[in-house]
Amino acid sequence: MFTSGTTGKNKRVPLKNYNVVQAILAYENALDLSPADSTIIATPIYYVTGLIALFGLFLKVGGEVYLRKRFHVEEIIQLILEKNITLIHGSPVVFNLILGQRPNTPAMDSLRYFLCGSGPMSVEKINEINQWLPNVEFRTVYGLTETSSPLTIMNEAVAGSKHKGSSGRPVATADVRIVGDDGTDLGTEEIGNVEVRGATVIRSYYLDEYPELFSEGSWLKTGDIGYVSNEGYLYVLDRKKDMINVGGEKVAGSSVEDQIYGLGIADEVAVVAVADELFGEIVGAMIVYKENQEVSAEKLQQLLSSRIPKYQIPKVILQVSEIPKNENMKLDKVKVRQLLNDYKREHE
Known part of the structure; x- marks a missing residue:
């Protein structure tokens, strides 16, 4: 498959x-x-x-x-x-x-x-x-x-x-662990790389492709960032590739999306990294607003200023009628990144 x-x-x-x-x-x-x-x-x-x-x-x-x-x-x-x-x-x-x-x-x-x-x-x-x-x-x-x-x-x-x-x-036949970038096991409530193994998990890809995605002990490197709570619940923050590095500060796009949804004005949000000469990356957001709830980019930034740190506030904001999706009804964040980077270049 x-x-x-x-x-x-x-x-x-x-x-x-x-x-x-x-x-x-x-x-x-x-x-x-x-x-x-x-x-x-x-x-x-x-x-x-x-x-x-x-x-x-x-x-x-x-x-x-x-x-x-x-x-x-x-x-x-x-x-x-x-x-x-x-x-x-x-x-x-x-x-x-x-x-x-x-x-x-x-x-x-x-x-x-x-x-x-x-x-x-x-x-x-x-x-x-x-x-x-x-x-x-x-x-x-x-x-x-x-x-x-x-x-x-x-x-x-x-x-x-x-x-x-x-x-x-x-599930009963599965294990989850969180490890640092050096492969060291992290404790509960510590954010790191999500690795998994178990009866439902493969032990290799077809023809043993991507051997680097497996750790000793048949642990699969999922490519996700998250943590396990003291009660054993898994919290997935974002794909590692989708984490935004704003001048060394790491931002999970999903956490910024939650804050925008929390304002009660958006039907759909996608937050991704946008290239920037000064910081390397800045936060960008593509938004479908609820009917009659549209706000300007400046107003949105103002509303978010009391909820999240300044470096997490989107600097590139694009209002759209629909966010790109793939055939499996997932947000197509690759396309979202392309569109937001193009939008930033056109308006610099």
Whole structure:
């Protein structure tokens, strides 16, 4: 199976039947599903979310699966209402799009679970969803193609949890550790590189490509930055490649996105590094504002000045009607970076 290539070249991942079975069992163990449950696959089924986390899981529990070629939010909501869909698994983009339909959508009482992977979801947005659909358990999931989908799963609804912002604990057959750049194990609550291993995790890439991405003991270097809490919950801050280095100060784009969402004026946000002669990199933001909530770049910076340090405040801000996404409904941060860098050059 190929990775989606969000940070570069698609990698070839040789998943074994054993990996896939263990992944499906991990989902089944975490969720209370039965043949009465149903879901929709509206993203490519050749990625792990579609093939394992949805198709494989529902084949195991005997539930119903409805297929759609593309994700069109109006069609998805209509299908939820017509077929009494109980579970939706998608990226933060998927749930932001569904949330955007709130004013025109009747109660979707059949829904039981929202499973969110592929990146961190703003706590502010999770709270909005909970206010709208209080009977839906919003669960966060962390996983990669290399982990057959699930590595950690939140074991309770996020909205009412003291572990908001985390991706849950490792599934029963998985281990997570945090290491420094020199490979030294770090303690709990210390930020570093996320490494994983377990029954759902590969031990090599196809034809032993990228051997440098494995540590002794079959630990896979995920390329993510995060930490594990004292209670064992994993918090993923950002992709290592997406961390922004502002004159030596490290900034996690996802944390700045959370602060912008916290202002209650944005439907969608992507924060990335923008090249800068003086600092090397500065923070850039692409924003889709809520209707009638647009503010100037200067006003946004002013609003953020009381929430985050000056070096974390976006210096390049571009308002758009839609943020670029890939076929798997993930924000395409490579394209976002290109557009923001072009915008900065044009306005210097």
